[in-house]
Amino acid sequence: MGNQMTEMLKGTLEGIVLAILARRSAYGYEITASLRDRGFSDIVEGTIYAVLVRVEQRGFVDVEKVPSEKGPPRKVFTLNAKGRDQLAEFWRTWSVLAERIEELRNTDNQHGEGA
Amino acid sequence: MGNQMTEMLKGTLEGIVLAILARRSAYGYEITASLRDRGFSDIVEGTIYAVLVRVEQRGFVDVEKVPSEKGPPRKVFTLNAKGRDQLAEFWRTWSVLAERIEELRNTDNQHGEGA
DNA sequence: TACCGGTACCTAGTGTTACTGTCTACCGGT
């Protein structure tokens, strides 16, 4: 797992988690699974919990404890209004960056246009 | 200047600089100007020098001191083979990440499709 | 009963990164 991906995830991982919560409420373990399904297979569980603590402290999500049949109670996160604002801001920032980088790639004709 | 962009630049800025050097050799001040031209107007000069120190230490660039008529001698950076490899790796990682995030955006139908 | 594995959550410590603020140094123009 290249650490390059690790560095690139900085600043985007939080948005990714918010985007997943925008679809439906979920708890940590579930979000981790969801990420794996979506190809983010290199993201470790502990990292997700750290992100969730952060978004909770910043007030982007509402939290509800739900008992589960197995293991400790689930901590279900629901995106709230502030979180939706943050998510919108994330998409704006991402769009700007992605656009500029794609322009850069188009003018960069050296990188073995193989694939 | 949202700090969101700041965080997102982590992990991409180095690749951006390498991509600029892939087009032609340049010195720090020039690279900063080039970035401004390309819309990365929020990146500060000092940051670029830090990136250049890093890529030099990692051996991605060759360095040549060229006297200038004004100010101290220019430190001209040229992308070498190792640097081109690193750039290729950057584009690969970026493609993977960008693709996954775009998929996530497509399945996220909540974020006011304003623009 | 005793143990293991899966579910679910949490935390301290580490390394990397970009920014802020400031500094040195050279030069031409006023």
Next chain:
DNA sequence: ACCGGTAGACAGTAACACTAGGTACCGGTA
């Protein structure tokens, strides 16, 4: 003698994802 533009450099800071563990609950198996 001073200022602004060119060119480079650096210490300190904040934010971030990862490593590497740990706690707790439960069902199944030996």
